[in-house]
Amino acid sequence: MKVIVEAFNLKKTYMLGKVPVNALRGVxxxxxxxxxxxxxxxxxxxxxxxxxxxxxxxxxxxxKILIEGVDISTLxxxxxxxxxxxxxxxxQFFNLIPRFTAKENVELSMAIAGLSKAEREKRAENLxxxxxxxxxxxxxxxxxxxxxxxxxxxxxxxxxNPKFLLMDEPTGNIDSKTASEIIGLVKRLNEEKAAxxxxxxxxxxxxxxxxxxxxxxxxxxxxxxxx
Amino acid sequence: xxxxDIFSYSFSAIKLRKLRAGLTTLGVIIGIAAIVALLSxxxxxxxxxxxxxxxxxxxxxxxxxxxxxxGFGTIGSSNSGFKLLVNDTQxxxxxxxxxxxxxxxxxxxYVKSGETSLTRYLVGVDFATYASIYxxxxxxxxxxxxxxxxxxxxxxxxxxxxxxxxxxLFCIVSDxxxxxxxxxxxxxxxxxTYTAHVVAVLKDIGGLGIGGPSDxxxxxxxxxxxxxxxTDECDMIIxxxxxxxxxxxxxxxxxxxxxxxxxVSVTSxxxxxxxLSSVFSTIELxxxxxxxxxxxxxxxxxxxxxxxxxxxxxxxxxxxxxxGMKSRTVLMVFLxxxxxxxxxxxxxGIASGWGLANVVAIIFRRSGVFMGGNQAVxxxxxxxxxxxxxxxxxxxxxxGIGVSVIFALYPAWRASKLKxxxxxxxx
Numbered sequence: 001m002k003v004i005v006e007a008f009n010l011k012k013t014y015m016l017g018k019v020p021v022n023a024l025r026g027v028x029x030x031x032x033x034x035x036x037x038x039x040x041x042x043x044x045x046x047x048x049x050x051x052x053x054x055x056x057x058x059x060x061x062x063x064k065i066l067i068e069g070v071d072i073s074t075l076x077x078x079x080x081x082x083x084x085x086x087x088x089x090x091x092q093f094f095n096l097i098p099r100f101t102a103k104e105n106v107e108l109s110m111a112i113a114g115l116s117k118a119e120r121e122k123r124a125e126n127l128x129x130x131x132x133x134x135x136x137x138x139x140x141x142x143x144x145x146x147x148x149x150x151x152x153x154x155x156x157x158x159x160x161n162p163k164f165l166l167m168d169e170p171t172g173n174i175d176s177k178t179a180s181e182i183i184g185l186v187k188r189l190n191e192e193k194a195a196x197x198x199x200x201x202x203x204x205x206x207x208x209x210x211x212x213x214x215x216x217x218x219x220x221x222x223x224x225x226x227x
Numbered sequence: 228x229x230x231x232d233i234f235s236y237s238f239s240a241i242k243l244r245k246l247r248a249g250l251t252t253l254g255v256i257i258g259i260a261a262i263v264a265l266l267s268x269x270x271x272x273x274x275x276x277x278x279x280x281x282x283x284x285x286x287x288x289x290x291x292x293x294x295x296x297x298g299f300g301t302i303g304s305s306n307s308g309f310k311l312l313v314n315d316t317q318x319x320x321x322x323x324x325x326x327x328x329x330x331x332x333x334x335x336x337y338v339k340s341g342e343t344s345l346t347r348y349l350v351g352v353d354f355a356t357y358a359s360i361y362x363x364x365x366x367x368x369x370x371x372x373x374x375x376x377x378x379x380x381x382x383x384x385x386x387x388x389x390x391x392x393x394x395x396l397f398c399i400v401s402d403x404x405x406x407x408x409x410x411x412x413x414x415x416x417x418x419x420t421y422t423a424h425v426v427a428v429l430k431d432i433g434g435l436g437i438g439g440p441s442d443x444x445x446x447x448x449x450x451x452x453x454x455x456x457x458t459d460e461c462d463m464i465i466x467x468x469x470x471x472x473x474x475x476x477x478x479x480x481x482x483x484x485x486x487x488x489x490x491v492s493v494t495s496x497x498x499x500x501x502x503l504s505s506v507f508s509t510i511e512l513x514x515x516x517x518x519x520x521x522x523x524x525x526x527x528x529x530x531x532x533x534x535x536x537x538x539x540x541x542x543x544x545x546x547x548x549x550x551g552m553k554s555r556t557v558l559m560v561f562l563x564x565x566x567x568x569x570x571x572x573x574x575x576g577i578a579s580g581w582g583l584a585n586v587v588a589i590i591f592r593r594s595g596v597f598m599g600g601n602q603a604v605x606x607x608x609x610x611x612x613x614x615x616x617x618x619x620x621x622x623x624x625x626x627g628i629g630v631s632v633i634f635a636l637y638p639a640w641r642a643s644k645l646k647x648x649x650x651x652x653x654x
């Protein structure tokens with residue numbers, strides 16, 4: 001299997017006022033193509049920090065991250081932006097642009113990538129169809145339920161054929177019934193579309209659907225279980 | 228990201244806050260409108276005045292008068308006792324580059340036809356020479372200007388014949404009118420009078436004249452004026468030059484001053500025009516400066532609004548960056564918003580400024596600003612046609628957009644520098 005993400009001895013120290021906080025204290029992780037990794041752990045264990053580092057949204061204090069073999073610390077600002085184009089992010093709070101419709105939100109990431117309007121529209125419609133929102137693609141986020149918004153966010157994450165998906169508590173902000181739908185969708189993406197997924201979650205049910213569970217505590221990976 | 232997509236993204240952000248963007252745009256509109264209105268009025272005014280001056284006043288002429296100034300209030304002799312005489316033209320005609328010269332004696336007098344009498348300038352000139360110098364304006368509309376006139380012959384300006392320009396005729400060619408003048412220097416003051424014969428009415432001249440013919444004057448032969456006013460002293464001598472080169476004007480001016488031992492002043496029409504146009508440029512600059520301040524205020528408004536909008540949209544910027552938008556593109560999104568505001572503001576501002584200028588011009592025309600009433604400068608009602616030159620239009624456009632962009636640079640730069648992870652965490 002092709003290695004997509006590799007992290008070596010990742011450390012991240014924040015300054016919380018004048019107090020240094022060691023969010024990560026030496027994490028090693030290896031994710032292969034088609035993998036579905038769930039990162040579990042209590043609040044403050046460094047899960048989200050790890051995800052942000054892998055997603056090139058933040059820089060580690062120490063250690064390095066290779067994405068498809070490229071050390072991302074060597075990339076400049078523009079190259080990092082290009083890398084993020086190829087990573088599909090799904091956030092706990094959806095992070096859709098409120099003034100855009102579902103379809104326009106999905107189109108946005110393709111517009112950033114420079115796709116033409118016609119291409120964008122066609123692809124956005126297909127993606128919204130995949131996540132089961134064809135009927136509601138002209139609604140704005142405020143007119144959609146939490147689960148629907150998250151499905152729009154997943155469609156948006158898939159828009160530019162990402163190398164892998166990063167999900168930060170994708171069911172953390174929706175009710176359990178809707179969460180099952182999202183879990184089903186994520187699992188289907190992994191199984192049918194062979195999408196590589198790295199997911200931070202509190203949700204045991206969601207974690208149990210993954211192929212591998214990584215348990216974090218105090219900025220370290222303490223346990224790895226293959227389901 | 229394609230430029231067109233950046234622009235439509237910027238536009239969607241503006242549309243979201245219509246009132247706020249509208250008020251910001253209003254600031255730009257007011258600034259641009261003020262500049263455009265002021266500049267187009269002052270350029271129109273400048274054009275009107277220059278045009279009218281040029282009409283009544285040839286650039287290849289000099290005005291010689293005794294003492295200082297060119298006749299403003301210098302009736303009769305100057306303080307030094309120096310007198311400029313009618314036949315001093317002979318001295319001036321000897322000077323190289325002088326084509327000819329004509330002496331003018333003018334007094335305020337009355338002209339009476341039937342029961343009506345008017346106060347008018349009585350101007351004594353040599354008809355033939357005057358006509359040769361002002362060949363475009365000292366031209367008869369009716370009758371003939373006699374080159375060798377009899378003493379009782381007079382030529383009248385258009386507004387002496389057709390008083391208000393509406394057909395109310397005071398006198399026409401071949402009428403007899405009474406000329407009256409009060410000799411206030413005689414002891415006791417004495418009224419002089421004679422009956423004159425109108426031989427020609429000048430065509431409509433309009434505008435201001437310095438030394439040149441005017442619609443409001445009555446022209447009598449120079450020899451008659453010498454007898455009637457009892458003097459050989461003239462008020463000014465108009466000198467026609469070979470050409471209107473600066474060197475010619477200077478050399479002849481110097482030669483004339485030298486010939487009269489520095490006791491005359493020589494004014495060139497070109498010099499007056501130059502002074503006027505430099506005065507106008509200064510006024511224009513001053514007015515534009517005031518208007519520019521309002522644009523500056525608008526710029527600060529833009530900056531303020533952009534900073535507020537930046538804070539509100541911190542999270543949005545985080546999303547855009549997480550989706551892979553480059554910092555440069557984020558900068559362009561924000562600048563795009565200011566370009567749209569600046570463009571709309573400038574276009575609407577130019578249009579409303581132009582409208583404002585026309586309204587002002589109409590009010591100006593109605594109230595009828597009257598210029599004139601001086602011995603040397605006379606004129607009739609002025610009309611201002613506001614002038615919007617392409618330069619002003621382009622400048623206003625560039626200025627409106629420029630100010631918007633400059634003041635948006637800092638907020639846009641700040642937006643582009645936001646760290647994605649921090650921006651996403653922003654509530």
